[in-house]
Amino acid sequence: MSKEEWYNLGQASQKLGRSRSYVSLWLRRHKGEVPKNMIMEGGKSKLISAQGIEWIRDHIKKEGVLVSNSSANGDQHLESQLLGVTLLTIHFTGRVRGKLVV
Numbered sequence: 001m002s003k004e005e006w007y008n009l010g011q012a013s014q015k016l017g018r019s020r021s022y023v024s025l026w027l028r029r030h031k032g033e034v035p036k037n038m039i040m041e042g043g044k045s046k047l048i049s050a051q052g053i054e055w056i057r058d059h060i061k062k063e064g065v066l067v068s069n070s071s072a073n074g075d076q077h078l079e080s081q082l083l084g085v086t087l088l089t090i091h092f093t094g095r096v097r098g099k100l101v102v
Helices: 009-015 022-029 050-067 070-093
Strands: 006-008 039-042 045-049
Touching (some): 006 009, 006 050, 009 022, 009 045, 009 050, 022 045, 022 050, 045 050
Antiparallel strands (some): 006 045, 039 045
């Protein structure tokens, strides 16, 4: 029987090639998603198993696929177009929402 290796969250982040706080922040954003047997809590510290690190690695890839969705990119272009119109309005009229810019 092999013994499972456990790492603190900073070490786990480094194993994923990310900043030291990455896994801690990821776990907060994805509360309850990682299977309970892969995380051990004691006092103020948390440990994650090697299997848990791999689980996160697999789910980071899935998250990246969702972000690169073409509709998400379309929203970015729409936002920049709206900002451009607003900036042109400010430049030519000197007003934003009815207020005079001095």
